[in-house]
Amino acid sequence: MALDALVQERSAPGSFQTTDSLPVDRRRTYWREALSGTFGAMDITVPDEVYSGTIRATPVGRLQAVTVDGDCLSVLRTRRHVAQGGEDEYVVVNQLDRGVARLEQGGRETLIGPGDIYVYDMARPGRLILPQSFRTKALVLPRDVLGLSESDLAHVTASPLGPGTPLRGLLSPFLAGLVDGAGTSPPRAGELMARNVVDLLGVLVDEVLGRSSADTPGGNRVLLLRIQAFIDRHLADPELTPQTIARAHHISLRYLHKLFESEDATVGRWIQRRRLEECRRELARHGNGVVIAAVAHRWGFTSAAHFSRVFRATYGMAPREWRNTRA
Template sequence: MSTADIAVTQADTDRIGDWADLVSSAFVPLECRGRADGFRAVLNSRTVGGLQMTRIDTTALQVARTSRAITRSDPGGFKVVLQLRGSAQLSQDERQAWLQPGDLAIYDTSRQYTITTDGEERFQCFVLMFPVTHLGIPIDAMRRVTCTRIDGRDGLGGLISPFLSRMADSVFAHEPYVDSRLMRNTMDLIETLYRQRLDLAPADPDSVMRSRLLVVKAWIRRRLSQPDLSPELVAAAHHMSIRYLYRHFEAEGTTVARWIKEQRLEGCRRELAEPSLARFNVSAIAARWGMLDPAGFSRSFRAVYGESPRAYRIRHLAGSGDDHVLQSPIQTPLVSVNSSIPAGPNSRPEPLAPKPP
């Protein structure tokens, strides 16, 4: 896979003809049908490490990959779709999959398919497109599972769906952890899902651990504001022993507690440089990320970034028009960091991740 961030596309339109051109350019040649009156659609697309990620928000329509469109261009790829809002029917290979928010499905761009959205609701989805060669499963085997619904609330689907939902929110915000390594791990996760679906042994046992670690990290990121977040809590939530959890992080040369601390400090660093949060004091920012000991936070921040949180903030906000930060920011507590992460279709209050099959 390439490590380059190849392309970023953002477009919106209220004309069905223009939308057909947009999605054909972003994906593969497609035909679109829908009501011209009241039509509205928005597309955001980014490619990292050979994996194209696209978020779509549209009114009702039907998209078709026809034999004529395949003749025009057939690069040979798979699409994995995560339903975010509304419902849709995916049809391919004489199979139909009715997708509700949180559900997943895979389909082959080299063969005809149609996607029909519900006529009364807005439709949102997150699509991953990649060459068939990036998935280490024979294409003949994959044809047994194309256009089959993966329940986003159960089993391995219940682990992957919230991870992809979080990714859909993060990828266009240019979060620092969205890089080519994350894309490789995402492909490991998708391959693990479909190997389990096909009762195939893992091609690479290490890929199972990488996939599991990816899900664990996504789960932790959604809970960084919880002061009591601990290795014990993480292990219990993912139905594994503490020792097995530590093995996952040892492969990356770190520990669970250290990685949690690093993510919290990085979140604080970003928000200390954010002008819109300048009216809140340093302790409020730290508490938002689950760090309730101001002195301990200040020592940890200085050890990593070479200066105190206050000095860092003043330096980065200088000239931003928020000079009142030099005075006395208010101490009103900020809302939990989790509130800045839009709730995905699978967001639930339960502290435990689904038990893998």
């Protein structure tokens, strides 16, 4: 079953499920059904009185971005559930934002703390215990998208991925940003971030398994992602150029351009595209209450006329038309 079909079957795109508006005596049943409907067949133990529970689920290409806030619970997925549920083609990449957890899968038991990233394999039985209120941000993705062999997946399941390492520190904000921004950013931006998350996750798994990624396509991908994150942090700087980027990362200008060959854009075009996306988002968010020239300058455009020309060339309408339409 394709993930798009799975999403439609379980919850509508951009779905929001919460117990908050329900009578107390109906919350427990609703919460268990909402969790099973999102993550598949399992036995769920929750307190007699569920005080609060919320699930936000949004498809991003072939992935599904899910945020769950709730009170304590325990879930058990048995071999019977695996056989009857049809979710064995998927894995869940989780980041625990708040609370603690104990995960048992693949013969391992591990404690998960805030900020930890871990993989849960839907094809294997497992148990997850969350003894207090929690928040998780998760990606549900087909196992073929992750690109791991069954042996590799068995080794990383139920193990915190790279705690305290620079690579994990790079993946964490990408994962959180993808889940938080799902459904609000342009489709291309969401799919690009999803690809970045999957690529980073694959390199992180290589690191956990002791395989070096230096001087490999995966290693180059990580460097590219670092550069793209650097660009995002400096978009407002009108002096941001390929030369300054190359110097900041101690690489040659030629090598920088080579890294961007896979992005269907030159470095300069990439910078311009990201600036336009941020301007477009800000104009839509604030509508008529914002000055177009001020937005353009805030995101690094030195000329309002130039900004208007490239905006129209990219989106087929002038910034003022876009702002008024969204307002």
